Amino acid sequence: MFSRESETVEFKKTTSQLKEGIISLCAMLNKHGRGIVYFGVKDDGSIVGQDVGKKTTADISHEIRTNLKPLPEINIEIHNVNDKAVIAVQAEGMDTPYSAYGRYYTRVDDADTYMDSNQLLRFFESKDTTYSKWEEQPSGFSIDTVNEDLLIQYIRAANDAGRMHYIFNNASEALNKLNLITDDGQLNNAGHYLFGNDGPVLLKEVMYPTDDRREFADLKQYRGNILECIQEGMRYIENNIRYSARIDGLHRTEMPEIPIRAIREIIVNSFAHCRYQKGDSNAITITRSRVTIYNPGGLLHGTEPRDFASGRIGSKIRNPLIASVLFKNGMIDAFGTGFDRTFKECAENGVEYSYRNDEFGFTFTFTRKHVEANRTIPSDSKSLANDTDKIIMDLISKDQYITTTELAKTLGVSRPTIARHIKSLTEHGVLERVGSRKSGYWAIRH
Structure with missing residues (x-):
C-alpha cells in the first residue's frame, strides 16, 4: 500500500484518468517543480493494478507531449507491486508556468486548483526575462480616459x-480586478495601452499591388488601444486577402488563402510582445504574394518560434500584465503555444511562412496562395446583365490585377466597351476598384 497523496504525489486508479493525471503533473510542477502520478492506485493508496499493453507507455508519453506545455523532463516506469502493475509518471522542471490542455493549475494539499490571474501574473513577474516594471508605472492618465464600452x-x-467570474459594476472596480490601476487610482501603462480611448498605439498598414513595392495601393496609420489595433489588423488582412469558395451540400463556404486562426495568433503575439515604451509601431504589409506582420519587440534572449512550438521552453513574456489580460478574454489560449498552432494551421492548409528575429524586431511572413478564384461570381441576374458581364467577372475573379486593356484583348472588344460594363458592375455594387487606376486592383463584392 502506498502512502497518502500530497502536493507532489497523486494516485489514479487507471489510465482512463490520464487527462486528470496530466493536470495533476501541471499543478505540481507549478507549485514545486516536480511531481509524480501513479496509475493503478486508488485514492486511499491501495493497489489495484493497471493493465499494460504494448502501446500504453507510448500513449501516455504522446498525451503528455501534446498537452503539457512547456514540456518538462518526463520519466515513465512500470513497477510490479504484489504481482500488480503500477505505472509511475514523474515530471520535473522549473520553466513555469506550465499549462495542461490550455489552462493553468497549482497544487493545494492533494487537490489541483485552477490558477487565478494574480498567481499567473506573479509567475511571469518573477522571471528575469520580462519588462513588467514599465507596465506597472503610472501612465499619467485617469480612469476617465478609458473606453468603457470596450x-x-x-x-x-x-x-x-x-477565465473571469465578474459582473461589470464600474470601470474602476473592473480595472482593479485586472491590476490595471495604480495605488492612487490612475491607469498604469498597461491599462492605458489596453483600454485608453486616446489612441496610444500606432498600427501602420500598407498594401502594394506588386512585390517590388514601388507604389502602394492603400496606406493607413491607425491609432487605437491594443484591443482596437488587434481588431483593426484582423479586419485589414481579412479584407485584403483572396478567398476561394467550396460548396458543401446547400452551403457555400469561403476558404481564405491564409488560415484566419494563424493570422490571429501572429497578430495577438505581435501586440503581446511589442516594445511599447520606445514609441515604436507595429506594421502590416500586404503585397501580391506576401502578408507580413511586424512588431518592434522581438523575441527575448535569442529564442526562436520553433523553441516554443516544440515545447522545449516556456513562454518568455515581454509584457506579462498585457499578456495576462489578453489571456483572460481568450485572445491567448495558453502562453507559448501560439506558434505551434500557427505552424500546424499553415501545414494543414499548405501555406508557406518565414520569420526573422533580430535587433530591429520580429517579422512573420505568410506566403499567399495563387488561388484560382479570388471570390465566387455573384449570381444575381440584375447585376450580371449579360454574358459579357459574366466573362469579365470570371476573368477578374482569376486575376484581381487584370487591366482593362487585357480584358478588352481577351474578349475581342474595345476598351470603351469594357469601361461601360465595368461602370455598370460597380454601380450595381458587385465590383469595386481598390487603389489607383495604375496600381490598384479589383475587388468582387457580394
Whole structure:
C-alpha cells in the first residue's frame, strides 16, 4: 500500500484518468517543480493494478507531449507491486508556468486548483526575462480616459471564456480586478495601452499591388488601444486577402488563402510582445504574394518560434500584465503555444511562412496562395446583365490585377466597351476598384 497523496504525489486508479493525471503533473510542477502520478492506485493508496499493453507507455508519453506545455523532463516506469502493475509518471522542471490542455493549475494539499490571474501574473513577474516594471508605472492618465464600452465587452468575453467570474459594476472596480490601476487610482501603462480611448498605439498598414513595392495601393496609420489595433489588423488582412469558395451540400463556404486562426495568433503575439515604451509601431504589409506582420519587440534572449512550438521552453513574456489580460478574454489560449498552432494551421492548409528575429524586431511572413478564384461570381441576374458581364467577372475573379486593356484583348472588344460594363458592375455594387487606376486592383463584392 502506498502512502497518502500530497502536493507532489497523486494516485489514479487507471489510465482512463490520464487527462486528470496530466493536470495533476501541471499543478505540481507549478507549485514545486516536480511531481509524480501513479496509475493503478486508488485514492486511499491501495493497489489495484493497471493493465499494460504494448502501446500504453507510448500513449501516455504522446498525451503528455501534446498537452503539457512547456514540456518538462518526463520519466515513465512500470513497477510490479504484489504481482500488480503500477505505472509511475514523474515530471520535473522549473520553466513555469506550465499549462495542461490550455489552462493553468497549482497544487493545494492533494487537490489541483485552477490558477487565478494574480498567481499567473506573479509567475511571469518573477522571471528575469520580462519588462513588467514599465507596465506597472503610472501612465499619467485617469480612469476617465478609458473606453468603457470596450471594457464592458472585454469583461463579457472573459466571462464567456471562463477565465473571469465578474459582473461589470464600474470601470474602476473592473480595472482593479485586472491590476490595471495604480495605488492612487490612475491607469498604469498597461491599462492605458489596453483600454485608453486616446489612441496610444500606432498600427501602420500598407498594401502594394506588386512585390517590388514601388507604389502602394492603400496606406493607413491607425491609432487605437491594443484591443482596437488587434481588431483593426484582423479586419485589414481579412479584407485584403483572396478567398476561394467550396460548396458543401446547400452551403457555400469561403476558404481564405491564409488560415484566419494563424493570422490571429501572429497578430495577438505581435501586440503581446511589442516594445511599447520606445514609441515604436507595429506594421502590416500586404503585397501580391506576401502578408507580413511586424512588431518592434522581438523575441527575448535569442529564442526562436520553433523553441516554443516544440515545447522545449516556456513562454518568455515581454509584457506579462498585457499578456495576462489578453489571456483572460481568450485572445491567448495558453502562453507559448501560439506558434505551434500557427505552424500546424499553415501545414494543414499548405501555406508557406518565414520569420526573422533580430535587433530591429520580429517579422512573420505568410506566403499567399495563387488561388484560382479570388471570390465566387455573384449570381444575381440584375447585376450580371449579360454574358459579357459574366466573362469579365470570371476573368477578374482569376486575376484581381487584370487591366482593362487585357480584358478588352481577351474578349475581342474595345476598351470603351469594357469601361461601360465595368461602370455598370460597380454601380450595381458587385465590383469595386481598390487603389489607383495604375496600381490598384479589383475587388468582387457580394
